[in-house]
Ligand code: FES
């Protein structure tokens with residue numbers, strides 16, 4: 001076991017875990033935030049995407065201990081008030097959420113994209129979300145939600 005502190009969404013959590021535990025499992029099982037999803041567990045689907053110091057990472061393939069001393073942001077952390085963040089609301093309004101399993105990861109990648117590219121082109125949106133797979137929507141409505149968020153910011 002190893003002990004360290006994890007800063008998730010601005011709160012510091014003391015963690016005791018095997019050194020091999022991935023960030024996804026620690027976030028879900030020890031921190032208790034279950035919005036981040038486990039899909040492939042092999043760095044393929046993006047369902048587990050979180051931000052690490054603002055950069056999107058697949059938390060299934062990142063050692064939790066390596067995230068100590070860094071800022072982890074999950075889907076639960078992008079709401080600044082009791083209301084949904086604009087990208088969350090726009091995903092719902094545009095019909096970009098069907099089964100919803102990909103949605104947290106999509107939103108985290110979109111959040112990182114919009115932070116570095118506030119007015120992305122269609123091509124930049126596709127590249128920004130290229131690490132996230134969706135089996136339900138065909139992606140068009142997700143892209144619409146991102147474009148709508150650009151307009152509303
Ligand atoms: S669960 Fe991490 S990339 Fe699929």
Ligand code: FES
Nearest residue numbers: 099102134135136
């Ligand atoms: S909404 Fe079902 S996988 Fe994307």
